[in-house]
Amino acid sequence: MGTTHAASTHRFGGLRRAIDLIDDALMVLGCGMLFALMCVVVADVSLRYLFNAPLQWSYQVISSYLMPGLFFLAVSHTLKSHGHVAVDILHNHISRRARYTLELITSLAALPVFALCTVVSAQHTWKDFTSQAVSTSGLATPTWTVSVLLPLGFGMLTLRLALNALGYAATLASGRDAAPLPPISGAEEAKP
16 A cells, blocks of 8 residues: 555656646746737837837737737646635635645536636637638737647646646545645735
């Protein structure tokens, strides 16, 4: 039994490290997009007010690539760092085991929803890619270059939810913390 548990813990840790590595790479890309967004806005505003020559493409690049990239590339990392909005008013009044059970239930409830979002958005992106559809904006870029952000973000979120569900289930089954619980806001554990 101990050997089986050690092997499964090792596999779970390897899976977590692999997902974290992909997540970190996407966050670096997202941070690069944020920096690019700031540079484009500063350049556009400066050119607009100093020389009356705004960048014609800035709105399209920001709204089609940079803002969606910021959101979808960071959504899994935000879940990992417990940065999503959470209602935790009852968590101060229930046991640690009950909290793990609730986290498992919510992860399992969200998992098929985001898996479906991943599949549907991947199909849409593939259709855009194979049909060589081009955006009607002034940039005339292939539409799949924008829509690819959705299956990427939804897919990583689905993997993170599955990983969390496995960790919560393993914690409930073994009594050992395999996945950390989100901190309760206002509680001592939430303070740095």
